[in-house]
Amino acid sequence: MTGNWQRETHMLGEGIAKGLIETARNFVGSFVEKDRLVTEQYPEERHPLPEASRVFPFLLYDGDDAEKGLRCVSCHICEKECPPRCITIEKSTDKKPDYVGKPQFYPAVFNIDVSVCMSCQICVEVCPFDAIRMDTAFELSTSDRFDGLLWTKEKLAKPNSHYRQIHPTEAPEVDARRADDVAKAEAKAAAAAQKEAGA
């Protein structure tokens, strides 16, 4: 930007000619050089999403059965912390064993309203059970503005493999921690069994 700023103007139309040449160069260039066109043709071309991108939460489950492997223990923390109050949880009356074998409640109803959620990720931050995480899928529009926007437990549940796929650095850490917990619980159970056998 250290050009000759004090140059004389002529006002004879050179500026117009210069502008026309520049636009013509852009016009022709956009047909010849492909990298001039920076537009991504969205539905066909998709930009890879960054790992930290977040849109809407999902519920994690272990194994293949969403009903059996659901990590949520229905503790209501996320429901209470949610700023726009988009989560509705109803606790079950019975219990089922969690990943370490401890009997826990599970959510009989777990609904999140897509139209109310503001993608703040606070539910993820507060969950002590690694049961809720943010998904990267963003094409959530629907033609049904009532039931289509209220996502139930069945629609929210996604397997751990999906989590590993969209969060490749974070998921193995969580998995390692949980494997550690399982190992500890097993060791404890083995020790207890040995003690019982010894006694």
Add this chain to the structure above:
Amino acid sequence: MMTLVSAHSVDQVFVNLDRWLVAHTPAPLQPLVAILLIVVPILAIFPGLFALTTVLERKGLGRIQNRYGPNRVGPLGLLQPVADGIKALTKEDIVPRSADALLHFLAPVIIVCTAFLAYAVLPIGRNMIAVHLDAGILFFFAIGSATELAVFMAGWSSRNKYSLLGAMRAIAQMISYEIPLILSSVAVIMIAGTLSPEQIVTAQAGFTGIFPHWYVFTPWGFAGFFLFMTAAAAETNRSPFDLPEGESEIIAGYFIEYSGFKFALFFLAEYLEIFAVSGLGITLFLGGWSAPFSFLTWIPSWCWFFAKLLVLIATFIWIRGALPRLRMDQLMNFAWKFMLPMTLLEILSAGIWRFFPQSGFWPVVRWLACALLLAVPYVLLARGLEHGRRIEKRVYRYAEES
């Protein structure tokens, strides 16, 4: 000889078809059918050209900015105008509560009607003109100035400060630029000695060697063509003279309170005016429907008219992509301090051209004299507009260039 006959029949195919159809209708219906056969093609072709131009303009501007432009509806996005039309038709038509409903309704109707009326005197091919008027050019300018009325009706009846500002700008601009527009075509009328567009085209239809006798190839015609097209761009509110609808200042100008199809009508009228005034520019300076070289006369005359029209439209799009909008004072200074003196000199130059002796080396002297008469004032007037201003590096008080 055979090829000549067939070329001529292709050239006159529409004229002959028209005559044949009229001859085969019952005598009481003949006047009505004759009128319809002239009016309906005009009502079909030019809005069709408008639809094509909107998509080409958006694609062209996109390419100028290294974008794709519309490319989703139909092959290459060419059906985009259909989608736009459906959108305009299905949108809610809002009339402001405090608006003058009658004038508000009439403005888009009148502007489209006057825009169409201008086509009555445009020769779009050999023997292809809707109305054979001896004072066709006069009619064209009279009808052209009626659009100002519609613009002011729209701006006033909307009862909105932006629309009124836009209308006032439009009136000031259109009246200022109507003078150079008309004066720049006066030279052609002087040389051709007629106000009839057909005869003006006929006067330019001859050839010297392979080169045509278009007025744009004379010094005064060259200057006149550029002055005419500049004034035409201003007259039709075309960029860089689109102040009446300057989006960044007054949102949409005089049609701010129009929605749905009424807005589309304004849009249509604007483009119809551009085509009409470009058509007049072609008629006056670019030889109308005549071929650019003597060996190309086998191509039908109406092809040449539309080819020239498309070239001018492309130029308008190109200029829109290149130039920023003028400021109001720059616009007025340009009209009164540059355009007006240049058009007066163009008339003087045309007069000298007409009365110069034609024998011996005089044509060369004539050419030089007429060219100098225009080139020297061009430089001087441009310097005068400059007012000793210089482009200087802008100094910012708080923000620094990094």
